[in-house]
Amino acid sequence: MSSAYAQRRARLLDRIGAGVVVVECGREPRNPSGHDTAYHPRPSFHYLTGFSERDGVLVLSRSSEGETKSTLFVLPRDAKAEMWTGRRVGAEAARELVGVDEAHDLTELDEKLPGLLRGHADLYLEVFEETALRAKLLGWCNRRVGAKTPADIVPQTLHNLTWTLAQMRLYKDDTEIEAIRAAVAVTEPAYRRVMAECRPGLTEGDLQAVLDGGFLRDGGQGPAYGTIVASGDNANVLHYVNNDQPLRDGDLVLIDAAAQARHYACDVTRTFPIGGRFTPIQRDVYQIVLESMHAGFALARPGGSMDAIHEATMARLTDGLLALGALSGSRDELLEKKAAGPFCPYSICHPIGLNVHDPSPRLDDAGHELLLQPGAVFTVEPGLYFPADNAELPAHLRGLGLRIEDDLLITADGYENLTAGIAKQPDEVEAWCGG
């Protein structure tokens, strides 16, 4: 299991040239009553180790002569502590599992880490993460400013590891793509079930239970982000989280929910009729959103960009808003003014991976634009939102809100839609809904 992670560590060191990298795993947060809640290892740490025991610290280095070293610090075996917070593998097993040169108990960190910094002029860490270790590291770098030999220097230049890793994480390797596929494989049956079971009289919470239960039951780690079940006008709240309203016949329900598996997220949205059949106006608006999505898909290929996909999608939404009477005037002027913005006020695309909103770097270190290349995985999620209380809108649109979201993988000659198996064409959606 260590090979994909070892390759990432080697690629990271190739990228930085010479220097020392320190990454922390983090730990579960405590709620105010003192209970631990489930946690996700810090993505950068998981990306480089595949290890997720709390409090771990990874130190990687390469000297200017090209000599590399990898060291992992882990919680020591401790029967009493393990009884409360779970099993620990201990240093020796962790060394083998992760494939690092050395592993030590965390109790030795303060004694050993200053020595691992010595001889390196550059330190890479997640600069904006305020942790107790960061304060210590900076303290250690502050000592010995007057080093007399190169072997004695300590880092004097701090680099943001988040930035370096963001560029690597933009293009997924095979292990990552498999993990995202695993998340999709858990997500798809949950959509099948929720569309089949949805009917007037249930509540949004009933549908959330179907989804979140499926995300756990079918081999996932639960929802990758807070499940959104927004019926009727609630769909016009983009990050609706209450999920507590009754489902009414004749309304649509927007579901933005997806599973996490092997610490990777997917990100899916579907909007479907609660009663099983779209009304004519619902179908018209749905068709516009779907066509805008396909206008974006058409530009998904190596050398393309998420910005270009955004623009193409927004242009098609603008055409649709003209056809619906929500906008009027010259198409060119409307595009120029970004007049569709209020109806879809966010970026259509974002990368996904260890985070549901993975870092989205636009430029590499040389200032060149980071274009879509094989391995890039990102969402395309157009929507149209017509709040019920917006009196400026044509009456027949008020209270409608829809979004459709799929996850694309860029391949050598185009793209693969990873979430294409979840019904999206309106007739197929009605069929899944039993309408």
Ligand SMILES: [Mn+2]
């Ligand atoms: Mn999304």
